[in-house]
Amino acid sequence: MNIPFRREDALVSGEVETIAPGVRRLLCDNPSAFTFRGTNTYLIGTGSSVAVLDPGPVNEAHLAAILDATRGETITQIVVSHTHRDHSPGVAPLKEITGATTYGYGPHATPGVGGDESFVPEIRLADGQTAEIGGRAVTSLFTPGHCGNHLCFALDGTGILFSADHVMAWSTSVVSPPDGSMRAYMDSIAKLRAREGIDTLYLPGHGPSLPDPMPFLDGLSAHRQKREERIVAALRDRGPSTVEALVGPVYGPLDPKLVAAAGRSMLAQLLMLEEEGAAARDGEVWKLN
Structure with a gap:
């Protein structure tokens, strides 16, 4: 089965895309062969409680874009899907400015193999745990494989799943041992496949959104x-x-x-x-x- 990749993405770094009520996307200008056009940062919630999901690498322009997009609002939480260097190093400067509480599965699972070892979440999210994120009910799903501490996040009751780097519309994910595990990756794909009828739109860590994700998961497995x-x-x-x-x-x-x-x-x-x-x-x- 061929994988139905989607690579069209009109978002420009520094701009803000509203995807659904209370869900916005920004694009960091850090393109590469592995990050596509850059890292997606998501804003969950509005007003007095905004969560920033994956603030990306340390990048002054992207930090300024996040702060500009939330001007007049309050960033209360910073959430990390996994500790690769294109996703979590931006936590530190954002926290210094906002004082927001940090969330994630845990620190990098295999020190010394290229991850961001500086990030340690203040609040650890377990598999299947539901927490109030940006004023919304969000359930964390432990999905190791691409990274040993990888989480996806379901925005409960909306059909939206923040799939981070586990499932991306533009490409397959790199699985690099020892932090990456193909067995864990395949098990995590099966875990998401079992959520048919619950998740109808994936918002990945790089590239455009992925509607109707179940055939795509079948393509990844095949x-x-x-x-x-x-x-x-x-x-x-x-x-x-x-x-x-x-x-x-x-x-x-x-x-x-x-x-x-x-x-x-x-x-x-x-x-x-x-x-x-x-x-x-x-x-x-x-x-x-």
Whole structure:
């Protein structure tokens, strides 16, 4: 099954898009091969209680845009979906100005592997916990895989799910061990798939919104399954191989900027095959059992 990607996004950094009553989006100007056009920051609530979800990296222009968008209002909460450096470092300068309370699942799960280790939430949100965020009832869903402390957030009663980097309309998510786990990622996809009829609009951490998300989730699952089949076939054809040697046969031609990330996702799938007893490794070399 092909994944029905959506990459059209007219929002300009510094501007504010109203998505639904009490839900606004701003775009940070930090484009890259991994962040698309930049990090999405969401404002939940209005007036005397506004929550900022994922203030992004430290970026003076984006901080100014958040403050300008909420002029005359009160930012009471800062919520973090996960501690990658394009999502949570902006918490510190925003908190210094607003004094808002910070929320998240917890600190970065695997120190020393490139995450933002500075963020420690004042209030920790557990899986399935409902809290008042921006004056609205929001339920947190623990969805590790892309990041070990990743949360999605359901805006209860609206059909809106803030899917962060777990599910994005513009691209698949990078899953990079040891903080990323393909087994956890697939389990988290299944967890969201089980919410059919509840969530009808995903608002991701990068790129445009995703309406009718369930067929997209099916596409993500099929894509990872197909990738696993190609890895198994490559190992069968080539014999014991390193991750580096497998990238070309499995992925085909790639933008050089994406080769390293492809290798990390492949390693995640090999580790899942190892957990299932289908593959084994000897140092850097992998083989089928």
